[in-house]
Amino acid sequence: MVYSDVVMEHFTNPRNIGELKDADGVGDVGNPVCGDVMRISIKVNDGKIEDIAFKTLGCAAAIATSSITTEMAKGRSLEEAMDITKEEVAERLGGLPPQKMHCSNLAAEGLHKAIEDYRTKIGEGGAGA
Numbered sequence: 001m002v003y004s005d006v007v008m009e010h011f012t013n014p015r016n017i018g019e020l021k022d023a024d025g026v027g028d029v030g031n032p033v034c035g036d037v038m039r040i041s042i043k044v045n046d047g048k049i050e051d052i053a054f055k056t057l058g059c060a061a062a063i064a065t066s067s068i069t070t071e072m073a074k075g076r077s078l079e080e081a082m083d084i085t086k087e088e089v090a091e092r093l094g095g096l097p098p099q100k101m102h103c104s105n106l107a108a109e110g111l112h113k114a115i116e117d118y119r120t121k122i123g124e125g126g127a128g129a
Helices: 005-012 060-073 078-082 086-092 098-121
Strands: 025-030 037-045 048-057
Touching (some): 005 060, 037 060, 037 098, 048 098, 060 086, 060 098, 078 098, 086 098
Antiparallel strands (some): 037 048
16 A cells, blocks of 8 residues: 555654643544544634644554644634545545545544534534534
């Protein structure tokens, strides 16, 4: 399996790794088939993702997609971050092998769940709010 240079860069030097204390929203996702597990936590200020962090247990693709997803979301409005798709994540990484595309699903899904968690906490409801 061959990964792009961008995937390898994000795998060996992940950005925004860790967990935010007092996070405004947290998204936990996992794939029982491959065993990848992710937690994405966000801090929101004035409708924008001010800070974001991730903890991922998984393969190189899972770590790379988590890292680049946090970079893509940081500074965006919640609406813009909800528009981040698995295809966009994979494209920003220079592509993923077909058998690893589920990893980009997890990263985007974890981000969306963190935003939905935040919206629920502040009383806006979940998806579609």
